[in-house]
Amino acid sequence: MLLTAGLSAIVCASMALAAGTTKVVTHHTTPMRWQAQELKGTISMVDPQQDLVIVRDSSGTPFDIQVQRSTRIMNGQSPMKLSQLSKNESVDVRFVPEARGDMARKIEVQR
DSSP states (O other), X not given: OHHHHHHHHHHHHHHHHHHTOOOOOXXXXXXXXXXXXXXXXXXXXEEGGGTEEEEEOTTOOEEEEEOOTTOEEEETTEEOOGGGOOTTOEXXXXXXXXXXXXXXXXXXXXX
């Protein structure tokens, strides 16, 4: 009897599939949101054409930081442009890790 019920279920499913009456269930997942991170380090390279700053932390690990239009670059209370940053400057960086890279929210020069 159990075998007959199982075969009936398979036949019914096959017939429904052939008739096009089955519903496809999709699961929507929300993209993972990462928390903003803090980085203190020294600029080892600035590339304004690539919107990129490479910052090394105290252990020497380099971080490729992508700069966006919305990134705030500050020297104290004064705003700066990416092109005004210099190699060997100490900076505090607030960034969000994303699939496309570490995206800078704020770069603050420490003088």
